[in-house]
Amino acid sequence: MPSLAIRPKHDTACGIAKCPVEVLDLVLELLSSDDWRELCLVNRPFRALAEPLLYSKIHWSxxxxxxxxxxxxxxxxxxxxxxxxxxxxxxxxxxxxxxxxxxxxxxxxxxxxxxxxxxxxxxxxxxxxxxxxxxxxxxxxxxxxxxxxxxxxxxxxxxxxxxxxxxxxxxxxxxxxxxxxxxxxxxxxxxxxxxxxxxxxxxxSIQSYDGWDWVLRRENVRKTPDFLPLFYLPRIETLSIPIRSSLVFKWPTTYLPNSATLKSLQLQCIREAHLIDILKATPNLEKLSWMWFHDNMFSDDFDTPVVDLNQIAVALSYAPPTLTEINISADCQTDVMVYPGLSTKGSLQTLSNLHSVKSLQIPLVFLVGFAQDTTKLLQDKMPRNIEHLTLGYDLSEFYNTLSEKYPDWEWEDSAVFGLLKSWLEDWNSWTPCLRGIH
Structure with a gap:
């Protein structure tokens, strides 16, 4: 649509101002921000109509x-x-x-x-x-x-x-x-x-920088602010935030939130122990995205380099029956010269109980660990009604060759293929709704 230029008062086109306000609103919504800006200069009635549209969206970079x-x-x-x-x-x-x-x-x-x-x-x-x-x-x-x-x-x-x-x-x-x-x-x-x-x-959506940040290191800033108050918003539907992980998890008020309207949740920084508290407060959640994150430069008694699969399993046991999509990723921030040495403990065996989940993205290491063990079976951990599965190699590069305390990533491609083969040979019995693996 061509730009709406300012016309003189005697122009018959100005008759549009006689249209009902509802009609004018529909017409103005089709115009560009430049048009709204010009209309604000025509007269007060046009300004009253165009100004709310001009300021309704602010997108700056x-x-x-x-x-x-x-x-x-x-x-x-x-x-x-x-x-x-x-x-x-x-x-x-x-x-x-x-x-x-x-x-x-x-x-x-x-x-x-x-x-x-x-x-x-x-x-x-x-x-x-x-x-x-x-x-x-x-x-x-x-x-x-x-x-x-x-x-x-x-x-x-x-x-x-x-x-x-x-x-x-x-x-x-x-x-x-x-x-x-x-x-x-x-x-x-x-x-x-x-x-x-x-x-x-x-x-x-409060987006944090997910890579090496020299500025924050230099100024000793930990990138995990407390945005828990946003769970108390009465109409929140989509929430993507970083949450501070500390030894004690505490909601900002004496009463727990009941985020009944929240449908999609994306969490950064928070560790698995506190994921339990979050999922207890999301009774109608449909999509969960969570990044397991360990910051080796700020490591403490709580933020350890150990992935506690048992705690993740407990947290997911609180997932509501509305939850159909789970996306889990993992990352570790560390000094470029020193790998922290990561390990896992426990099991995600109870994933198979999440019958409402149709789409799952998860690091392979969360399912089978760092050490190659062909007795472990993927089908034991798959939600029965899953349709789409995405396996990631998150954390596979983080190991400590100087310490025997933590295992290296030992899985050969042939062994991973064996895991998939064992499952898919009888996939219809384990996951009859399966449509794709990535």
Missing amino acids: WKILEDPPPIVQFLRTVTQRPELGAHVLDIRLDGRSVARAANPKHAYNSSIPLIPVSGAALDGGLEFIEKTRVPYRDTWQDQLRKEVAEAIVALLLAQLPNLRSLILGPIFTQRTELISMMFRLAICELEGYVLPKFSYLKEV
């Missing part, structure tokens, strides 16, 4: 360090006209890494990137934070003055009461303590703070 997305400019506008924040329904801040303009092919990793803020935007932001009455507002204001990105993103989100969808890319989530604290007070506290309740949020 950050690739060049010196050219951050216009978050600060938007905050300056919202400070002057707070009602504009209510129009934002969908916000997506993309970016995996940034580079300097002078060297765009190489990622900038000297420090966590800052977003310059000053003048009216800074003053308005400081005033807004003060009015929220949150107990950590001095820290939030201090971080805003220092141009820390998470302080600016938290300030942005705190002014979007009608948000439906939120996606934050890794470059915006290197530090998220302020964002997670803002969510906790906004969602889980009954009163006392001037923050939106995010009652309309249906989709949230």
Whole structure:
């Protein structure tokens, strides 16, 4: 559709303004953001119709360090006209890494990137934070003055009461303590703070950087913030978040969430022991994606290099009958010169009891371990009604040749083929619905 240019008042085409508002809404939804921007300049009635559409979706990306997305400019506008924040329904801040303009092919990793803020935007932001009455507002204001990105993103989100969808890319989530604290007070506290309740949020994706991050190592930042408050959102349907793994798992309130609306859940960082607590709170879950993750540089008594299959089995025993798809992957972050040496203990034998599961993606090592043992059978662990199976070689490269405590990855291709052959020779008896293996 051609761009809708501004026409003089005597143009008969302006008769469209006499159409019912419902018809105008349908027409305007077909236009582009440039058209909406032009309509906002025509007159007040057109502005009232086009402005909510213009601000409904905000999709920005950050690739060049010196050219951050216009978050600060938007905050300056919202400070002057707070009602504009209510129009934002969908916000997506993309970016995996940034580079300097002078060297765009190489990622900038000297420090966590800052977003310059000053003048009216800074003053308005400081005033807004003060009015929220949150107990950590001095820290939030201090971080805003220092141009820390998470302080600016938290300030942005705190002014979007009608948000439906939120996606934050890794470059915006290197530090998220302020964002997670803002969510906790906004969602889980009954009163006392001037923050939106995010009652309309249906989709949230907080993406963490899943590879080696020199900046976080240098600044000793552990990339597992606490986003458990998001389970308390009353309309949440799709949730993808990193969750801190620690010795004691604790929900942010005295009552447990009942995420009855949650259909799709993707978890990063959390270890198997706490997966049990999560699945207890998701009674209608249909799709579960989980990355087992061990960070050898931050290893402690809880985050060990041992995959506890028994705990995973217990967690999956709480899977609701609505669960039809499970995707499990595994990764380990370590010093490039030292492999941590991984091992498994226990068994996933009870996977076969998940009769509602039709699609399963899982590392082969979770089913048969690191050491080659041809007495182990895949069919013993397969959900009976499975239709699609994807086997991965996750963690097979992580072994410690300097220690006999942990076994090497011993499985030869011929032995893996033998596992499959043993199953598929009588697949119809074990998994009669099977349609494909990848």
